Amino acid sequence: MASFYSRFYWRIGFGSRLYDLLTPESYVESMRRLVECLPAGKNTIFLDAGCGSGGLINILKHRIQNGVYVGTDMLLEGLLSAQKKTDAGNISNNVYFAQADFTYSIPLKNNSVDIIIAHFSIYTVPQEKRGNIYREFRRLLREGGTLAVVEPLPEYSARRIVKDSIRRVSAKNEDIAAWIKKLFVYPLTYQFGLKFIERQLRNGVWLTSKSEVLCAELRENGFSVKHSEVVYADSATLVIAG
Ligand SMILES: C[S@@+](CC[C@H](N)C(=O)[O-])C[C@H]1O[C@@H](n2cnc3c(N)ncnc32)[C@H](O)[C@@H]1O
Numbered sequence: 001m002a003s004f005y006s007r008f009y010w011r012i013g014f015g016s017r018l019y020d021l022l023t024p025e026s027y028v029e030s031m032r033r034l035v036e037c038l039p040a041g042k043n044t045i046f047l048d049a050g051c052g053s054g055g056l057i058n059i060l061k062h063r064i065q066n067g068v069y070v071g072t073d074m075l076l077e078g079l080l081s082a083q084k085k086t087d088a089g090n091i092s093n094n095v096y097f098a099q100a101d102f103t104y105s106i107p108l109k110n111n112s113v114d115i116i117i118a119h120f121s122i123y124t125v126p127q128e129k130r131g132n133i134y135r136e137f138r139r140l141l142r143e144g145g146t147l148a149v150v151e152p153l154p155e156y157s158a159r160r161i162v163k164d165s166i167r168r169v170s171a172k173n174e175d176i177a178a179w180i181k182k183l184f185v186y187p188l189t190y191q192f193g194l195k196f197i198e199r200q201l202r203n204g205v206w207l208t209s210k211s212e213v214l215c216a217e218l219r220e221n222g223f224s225v226k227h228s229e230v231v232y233a234d235s236a237t238l239v240i241a242g
Pocket of ligand 1: 010049050051052053055056072073074075078100101102103119120121124125
Protein backbone atom coordinates (compact mmCIF):
# COMPACT_ATOMS: atom_id res chain seq x y z
CA MET A 1 0.00 0.00 0.00
CA ALA A 2 2.78 2.41 0.98
CA SER A 3 4.65 1.83 -2.27
CA PHE A 4 1.45 2.16 -4.31
CA TYR A 5 0.80 5.48 -2.54
CA SER A 6 4.33 6.71 -3.16
CA ARG A 7 4.34 5.61 -6.82
CA PHE A 8 1.15 7.46 -7.61
CA TYR A 9 1.40 10.25 -5.04
CA TRP A 10 2.12 13.21 -7.34
CA ARG A 11 0.24 11.77 -10.30
CA ILE A 12 -3.04 11.47 -8.37
CA GLY A 13 -2.46 14.78 -6.58
CA PHE A 14 -1.95 16.69 -9.84
CA GLY A 15 -4.68 14.88 -11.80
CA SER A 16 -7.35 15.37 -9.12
CA ARG A 17 -6.20 18.94 -8.30
CA LEU A 18 -5.86 17.84 -4.65
CA TYR A 19 -2.20 18.92 -4.78
CA ASP A 20 -3.24 22.52 -5.48
CA LEU A 21 -6.21 22.52 -3.12
CA LEU A 22 -4.19 21.19 -0.18
CA THR A 23 -1.06 23.32 -0.76
CA PRO A 24 -0.21 25.00 2.55
CA GLU A 25 0.27 28.78 2.66
CA SER A 26 3.80 28.27 3.92
CA TYR A 27 4.69 26.47 0.66
CA VAL A 28 3.28 29.34 -1.42
CA GLU A 29 5.34 31.72 0.72
CA SER A 30 8.47 29.67 -0.03
CA MET A 31 7.80 30.15 -3.77
CA ARG A 32 7.16 33.88 -3.26
CA ARG A 33 10.42 34.26 -1.36
CA LEU A 34 12.30 32.39 -4.11
CA VAL A 35 10.87 34.74 -6.74
CA GLU A 36 11.79 37.79 -4.62
CA CYS A 37 15.41 36.58 -4.54
CA LEU A 38 15.72 36.27 -8.33
CA PRO A 39 17.62 38.94 -10.26
CA ALA A 40 15.33 41.53 -11.88
CA GLY A 41 15.22 42.03 -15.65
CA LYS A 42 13.09 41.81 -18.77
CA ASN A 43 12.92 39.15 -21.49
CA THR A 44 14.06 36.51 -19.04
CA ILE A 45 13.89 32.87 -20.07
CA PHE A 46 12.83 30.79 -17.07
CA LEU A 47 13.08 27.02 -16.76
CA ASP A 48 10.90 25.57 -13.98
CA ALA A 49 12.51 22.13 -13.69
CA GLY A 50 10.10 19.68 -12.08
CA CYS A 51 7.32 22.24 -12.33
CA GLY A 52 4.59 19.85 -11.12
CA SER A 53 1.22 21.57 -11.43
CA GLY A 54 2.90 24.93 -12.06
CA GLY A 55 2.30 26.65 -8.73
CA LEU A 56 5.06 29.12 -9.61
CA ILE A 57 3.25 30.39 -12.70
CA ASN A 58 0.88 32.68 -10.79
CA ILE A 59 3.69 34.11 -8.72
CA LEU A 60 5.97 34.66 -11.74
CA LYS A 61 3.15 35.93 -13.98
CA HIS A 62 4.29 39.56 -14.11
CA ARG A 63 7.75 38.43 -15.25
CA ILE A 64 6.46 35.83 -17.72
CA GLN A 65 4.49 38.62 -19.47
CA ASN A 66 7.86 40.09 -20.53
CA GLY A 67 9.72 36.85 -20.94
CA VAL A 68 9.39 33.12 -21.50
CA TYR A 69 8.51 30.34 -19.05
CA VAL A 70 9.37 26.72 -19.81
CA GLY A 71 7.92 24.14 -17.42
CA THR A 72 9.27 20.60 -17.52
CA ASP A 73 8.27 17.58 -15.50
CA MET A 74 8.25 13.83 -15.97
CA LEU A 75 4.54 13.64 -15.11
CA LEU A 76 2.03 14.58 -17.77
CA GLU A 77 -0.67 15.09 -15.12
CA GLY A 78 1.40 17.93 -13.65
CA LEU A 79 2.00 19.58 -17.01
CA LEU A 80 -1.70 19.44 -17.93
CA SER A 81 -2.65 21.06 -14.65
CA ALA A 82 0.10 23.69 -15.10
CA GLN A 83 -1.10 24.44 -18.64
CA LYS A 84 -4.54 25.39 -17.28
CA LYS A 85 -2.94 28.08 -15.09
CA THR A 86 -1.62 29.87 -18.15
CA ASP A 87 -5.06 30.57 -19.61
CA ALA A 88 -5.57 33.45 -17.19
CA GLY A 89 -3.26 36.45 -17.29
CA ASN A 90 -2.30 36.83 -20.96
CA ILE A 91 0.73 34.65 -20.73
CA SER A 92 -0.20 31.60 -22.81
CA ASN A 93 1.95 32.81 -25.75
CA ASN A 94 5.00 33.03 -23.52
CA VAL A 95 4.69 29.60 -21.94
CA TYR A 96 5.98 26.20 -23.11
CA PHE A 97 5.89 22.77 -21.53
CA ALA A 98 7.86 19.59 -22.11
CA GLN A 99 7.64 16.18 -20.52
CA ALA A 100 11.20 15.30 -19.52
CA ASP A 101 13.16 13.42 -16.89
CA PHE A 102 15.82 15.88 -15.78
CA THR A 103 18.18 13.10 -14.67
CA TYR A 104 18.53 12.34 -18.40
CA SER A 105 17.90 15.35 -20.57
CA ILE A 106 15.77 18.46 -20.92
CA PRO A 107 15.02 19.28 -24.57
CA LEU A 108 16.54 22.76 -24.69
CA LYS A 109 19.73 24.11 -26.28
CA ASN A 110 23.01 24.71 -24.44
CA ASN A 111 23.23 28.11 -22.69
CA SER A 112 19.63 28.94 -23.51
CA VAL A 113 18.15 29.67 -20.08
CA ASP A 114 18.57 32.74 -17.85
CA ILE A 115 17.03 31.37 -14.66
CA ILE A 116 16.51 27.75 -13.62
CA ILE A 117 14.19 27.07 -10.71
CA ALA A 118 14.02 23.72 -8.92
CA HIS A 119 11.50 24.23 -6.12
CA PHE A 120 11.20 20.97 -4.18
CA SER A 121 11.88 18.90 -7.27
CA ILE A 122 15.29 17.32 -6.66
CA TYR A 123 14.75 15.62 -3.28
CA THR A 124 12.83 12.63 -4.60
CA VAL A 125 15.72 11.72 -6.93
CA PRO A 126 18.24 9.16 -5.56
CA GLN A 127 21.59 10.61 -4.45
CA GLU A 128 23.56 8.90 -7.24
CA LYS A 129 21.49 10.68 -9.92
CA ARG A 130 21.61 14.21 -8.50
CA GLY A 131 24.90 14.94 -10.30
CA ASN A 132 23.15 14.26 -13.63
CA ILE A 133 20.58 16.96 -12.83
CA TYR A 134 23.21 19.56 -11.99
CA ARG A 135 25.16 18.68 -15.16
CA GLU A 136 22.01 19.26 -17.19
CA PHE A 137 21.34 22.55 -15.40
CA ARG A 138 24.95 23.66 -16.06
CA ARG A 139 24.55 22.82 -19.74
CA LEU A 140 21.35 24.86 -20.06
CA LEU A 141 22.24 27.88 -17.95
CA ARG A 142 23.76 30.74 -19.87
CA GLU A 143 26.88 32.55 -18.60
CA GLY A 144 25.83 34.76 -15.69
CA GLY A 145 22.52 32.95 -15.26
CA THR A 146 20.89 32.00 -11.96
CA LEU A 147 19.93 28.68 -10.41
CA ALA A 148 17.40 28.76 -7.54
CA VAL A 149 16.94 25.56 -5.56
CA VAL A 150 14.71 24.75 -2.60
CA GLU A 151 15.26 21.44 -0.82
CA PRO A 152 13.96 20.00 2.48
CA LEU A 153 16.03 20.14 5.67
CA PRO A 154 16.51 17.22 8.08
CA GLU A 155 14.38 19.28 10.53
CA TYR A 156 11.38 19.12 8.13
CA SER A 157 8.28 19.21 10.33
CA ALA A 158 4.75 18.65 9.00
CA ARG A 159 3.28 20.04 12.24
CA ARG A 160 5.35 23.24 12.06
CA ILE A 161 4.42 23.79 8.40
CA VAL A 162 0.69 23.55 9.21
CA LYS A 163 1.05 25.84 12.26
CA ASP A 164 2.96 28.40 10.21
CA SER A 165 0.41 28.19 7.39
CA ILE A 166 -2.50 28.78 9.78
CA ARG A 167 -0.68 31.79 11.23
CA ARG A 168 -0.09 33.18 7.73
CA VAL A 169 -3.68 32.80 6.48
CA SER A 170 -5.03 34.21 9.78
CA ALA A 171 -2.76 37.25 9.41
CA LYS A 172 -4.35 38.02 6.05
CA ASN A 173 -7.57 39.05 7.81
CA GLU A 174 -9.60 36.75 5.61
CA ASP A 175 -11.43 35.22 8.57
CA ILE A 176 -13.73 32.82 6.75
CA ALA A 177 -11.02 31.52 4.44
CA ALA A 178 -8.70 31.12 7.42
CA TRP A 179 -11.30 29.10 9.35
CA ILE A 180 -12.07 26.89 6.35
CA LYS A 181 -8.37 26.18 5.89
CA LYS A 182 -7.81 25.58 9.58
CA LEU A 183 -10.82 23.30 10.13
CA PHE A 184 -11.23 21.48 6.83
CA VAL A 185 -8.26 21.90 4.47
CA TYR A 186 -5.11 21.77 6.58
CA PRO A 187 -6.09 18.63 8.54
CA LEU A 188 -6.18 16.88 5.13
CA THR A 189 -2.96 18.60 4.04
CA TYR A 190 -1.33 17.27 7.21
CA GLN A 191 -2.78 13.78 7.05
CA PHE A 192 -2.42 12.98 3.36
CA GLY A 193 0.38 15.30 2.24
CA LEU A 194 2.89 16.59 4.75
CA LYS A 195 2.93 13.61 7.12
CA PHE A 196 3.56 11.27 4.19
CA ILE A 197 6.42 13.47 2.93
CA GLU A 198 7.85 13.68 6.45
CA ARG A 199 7.79 9.88 6.73
CA GLN A 200 9.48 9.46 3.33
CA LEU A 201 12.19 11.89 4.45
CA ARG A 202 12.67 10.27 7.87
CA ASN A 203 12.95 6.83 6.25
CA GLY A 204 15.49 8.11 3.73
CA VAL A 205 13.28 7.23 0.75
CA TRP A 206 13.41 10.92 -0.22
CA LEU A 207 16.40 13.06 0.70
CA THR A 208 16.95 15.94 3.07
CA SER A 209 20.04 18.17 2.99
CA LYS A 210 21.47 20.44 5.64
CA SER A 211 21.91 23.97 4.24
CA GLU A 212 25.70 23.76 4.21
CA VAL A 213 25.62 20.34 2.53
CA LEU A 214 23.28 21.58 -0.21
CA CYS A 215 25.55 24.59 -0.81
CA ALA A 216 28.62 22.33 -0.91
CA GLU A 217 26.87 20.00 -3.37
CA LEU A 218 26.11 22.93 -5.67
CA ARG A 219 29.72 24.13 -5.49
CA GLU A 220 31.02 20.62 -6.23
CA ASN A 221 28.83 20.65 -9.31
CA GLY A 222 30.27 23.88 -10.67
CA PHE A 223 27.94 26.52 -9.24
CA SER A 224 28.90 29.47 -7.08
CA VAL A 225 26.53 30.05 -4.18
CA LYS A 226 25.35 33.66 -3.86
CA HIS A 227 22.77 33.41 -1.12
CA SER A 228 21.11 30.86 1.10
CA GLU A 229 18.38 31.08 3.71
CA VAL A 230 15.98 28.86 5.60
CA VAL A 231 12.36 28.95 4.36
CA TYR A 232 9.14 26.94 4.67
CA ALA A 233 8.71 27.14 8.45
CA ASP A 234 12.36 26.17 9.00
CA SER A 235 11.79 23.01 6.97
CA ALA A 236 13.77 23.82 3.80
CA THR A 237 16.73 25.75 2.41
CA LEU A 238 16.57 28.21 -0.47
CA VAL A 239 19.84 28.59 -2.37
CA ILE A 240 20.52 31.12 -5.09
CA ALA A 241 23.55 30.14 -7.17
CA GLY A 242 25.11 31.01 -10.48
C1 LIG B 1 7.04 18.25 -4.73
S1 LIG B 1 6.69 18.26 -6.44
C2 LIG B 1 7.14 19.97 -6.69
C3 LIG B 1 6.47 20.56 -7.89
C4 LIG B 1 6.69 22.06 -8.05
N1 LIG B 1 8.08 22.37 -8.28
C5 LIG B 1 6.17 22.77 -6.83
O1 LIG B 1 6.97 23.30 -6.06
O2 LIG B 1 4.93 22.77 -6.63
C6 LIG B 1 8.09 17.40 -7.15
C7 LIG B 1 8.05 17.39 -8.66
O3 LIG B 1 9.31 16.95 -9.17
C8 LIG B 1 9.04 16.13 -10.29
N2 LIG B 1 10.18 15.23 -10.53
C9 LIG B 1 10.72 14.35 -9.67
N3 LIG B 1 11.71 13.67 -10.26
C10 LIG B 1 11.81 14.14 -11.53
C11 LIG B 1 12.64 13.82 -12.65
N4 LIG B 1 13.57 12.88 -12.56
N5 LIG B 1 12.46 14.52 -13.79
C12 LIG B 1 11.50 15.47 -13.88
N6 LIG B 1 10.68 15.82 -12.87
C13 LIG B 1 10.82 15.15 -11.69
C14 LIG B 1 7.80 15.35 -9.87
O4 LIG B 1 7.15 14.77 -10.98
C15 LIG B 1 6.99 16.44 -9.20
O5 LIG B 1 6.19 17.13 -10.11
